[in-house]
Amino acid sequence: MSGASRRASGPGRLLIAVYAVFALSASARAGVQIATSFDEAPVAYLLSAFAAVVYIVATVALARPGATARRVALAAVSVELIGVLTVGTITAFDPGDFPDDTVWSLYGRGYGFIPLVLPVLGLLWLRRTWTTEDRA
């Protein structure tokens, strides 16, 4: 089995499904926030939109075969981890900068901390499905 199809099968199937749920909900949330009340908290809402894009890229890249997709997935999941740690830490100490919630606020507490666990599982899964083909 190629490294590509391995990524989207087995536990990867479940992982990508959870990523897709976050891609969908983060996009919907960001879309509504920006469309209806952008002026209230532009930084938080732009961050929501950024998170949505990261989830979309991660979902698609994890699902697609090939070495390029793997690299994109690795980058997206890494950005996701950095994002949730950074935003989580900032909001934990000084929520003033983000008056409205984003998916990464307080390490994703509003989403059962799944946003914190997901990138770790994503990185572990990318490492486990790493094959010689991916070196190409």
Added chain:
Amino acid sequence: MVAVVDWAVIVAALAYAAWALVAVVRNRPPREPYVVGAGVVELLVLIQAVVAVVLMIADGAPEETATFVGYLLMNLIIIPLGLFWALAEKSRWGTSVLVVAALVVPLLVVRMQQLWDAGA
């Protein structure tokens, strides 16, 4: 919203998730009964969406209309999408996708109820 319809959706989705979870534990791939079950849950979600739309037209929409409609739409597509993604995987992991999809439904319904009651 209409409580009876909401609860029917929540109970059906949770029951379906539990049923699919048993299949995951027993290492079963997503077979026909799980497709039929997903169809039943989706039918209830559809009924709930129609009821919500009729109520919005008749009594007025909740304050955060856009968010509410967003949840409504996501609720409609989550089971079909989950099914599509699950059926290509002939292992317990395919069935586990159905569990996740079914668990998203009650979360969305509860959020919709909160938005609805906030406007009432």
